[in-house]
Amino acid sequence: MPSVRRVSHEFLERQGLTTVFGNPGSNELPFLADLPDGFRYVLGLHEGAVLGMADGYAQATGRPALVNLHAASGSGNAMGALTNAVASRTPLVIVAGQQVRPAIGPEANLASVDAPSLMKPLVGWAGEPACAEDVPRALAQAVFEARLQRRPTYLSVPYDDWEAEAGDNSLAVLDREVGRGAAPGAEQGRRLAERVAAARRPALVLGGDIDADGLFDDAVRLAERLGGPVWAAPSQFRLPFPNRHPLFRGVLPAGIAPVSEAFEGHDLVLVLGAPVFRYHEYLPGRYLPEGTRLIQVTEDAAAAARAPMGEALVADPGAVVDLLLKTLDAPASPAGDFRPVPGPPTAEGAETHPEEVFAALRDELPDDTAYVVESTSTSAAWWRQMDLRRPGSYYFPAAGGLGFGLPGAVGVAMGSPGRPVVGVIGDGSANYGITALWTAAQHRVPLTIVLLRNGTYGALRWFGGLLGVPDAPGLDIPGLDFTRIAEGYGVPARQAGDAGELRALLAEPADGPRLIQVDTALTTPS
Incomplete structure (x- = not known):
């Protein structure tokens, strides 16, 4: 009978999660024992740096990254960095060590009391298996939840579980795959295309998901087809559009009133791959100018639900961009010359500007x-x-x-x-x-x-x-x-x-x- 650790390692290997970013403690050592040859352990000297490195790695590769943290103390050290990963919708799978099962209730040293609650509400899913045999299934859930939600997940595992026998049904997890299809329905797509085509002065707002999803070049084609101005959404963490393109107007200011001012004169604002909106400075005002309609397209159902205005379609922005490129009749506007870069000013004194x-x-x-x-x-x-x-x-x-x-x-x-x-x-x-x-x-x-x-x-x-x-x-x-x-x-x-x-x-x-x-x-x- 294979051990929980062996089945879990094989599952991670099949899922491509073979680079482990971590800073281990005693609770984590049993998970790290006998790592297969294809695994790479990237040691960080502080958990905040560990999670930040994993965040950058996952964003660059476009795949989930595995993070290994030490119980409550190491998890707590990583929480500041976790906020950035959540906001960038980075799929991280965080596995933390827990005390042995008999020691959790008495709150022995290094026991993480109510471990799943520790990282909430930041993570999209958190759990601690009810028994050792459930560890491989729970690990698979952490991986699939991270992919489906595009959000970090958290799994706390008592360290005596790794040596336990996995059980007769454990191998079923090895061949599992979970996917999703998020193209808009025919009627949804038709209505969206009609509204965009009918707009007299459309504006486009692009979020970091456009770059994260590999839609950078497609966004340029769509913008040139629409011929209207393009902004990056406020509080931008990725660049979704060439910043000197003649249609680009920059990053929207992160305040209610200045965002509304930017949209003056536009009858339609199409927001792709971004929340509506991540404001920062409190500059109150109308959310939208009179006569302006906003349509948001995002895979993030929570972002769609919490938006304070506009219409939302929970769908893959890539599928929507493809649909609009196929259905809009207008030819692409010539891009023209990219805007020149101004000469840099010099600073007074010894410093460099x-x-x-x-x-x-x-x-x-x-x-x-x-x-x-x-x-x-x-x-x-x-x-x-x-x-x-x-x-x-x-x-x-x-x-x-x-x-x-x-x-x-x-x-x-x-x-x-x-x-x-x-x-x-x-x-x-x-x-x-x-x-x-x-x-x-x-x-x-x-x-x-x-x-x-x-x-x-x-x-x-x-x-x-x-x-x-x-x-x-x-x-x-x-x-x-x-x-x-x-x-x-x-x-x-x-x-x-x-x-x-x-x-x-x-x-x-x-x-x-x-x-x-x-x-x-x-x-x-x-």
């Missing part, structure tokens, strides 16, 4: 470079200088929680062999996931980190002005030298004194990870 940094990245690095960005105070400067025309070119912390950038960049690089990957990281955010540098060094991940150091939490300074709190304490972080920190973790690092030196360093070949620190002037997110 962030736009000079981004101009150097744009000019010196290959066009297919993927950027993982967590420098929140330089967002406006970023979009003024970058020219991103490829799918999978941009990743950002989806929930706004710091700590995704460095680990996410490591995960994206591991999941994108052969593609250049750059992490653009602010000094305020770098500290939240700094231990990911060690993992990058150990695995010789081909990755460039450009560290923007301005000595303060720049985005918070901007928010202080918005909220009328200009004198808030705790916003300055002087005295950090990330070149020395990186070298301590085994990553070669250099200081770029100015934009010219940065360009020269970027042009140098790199074998494995590297970090380039640049002292930058303080800018605002918008």
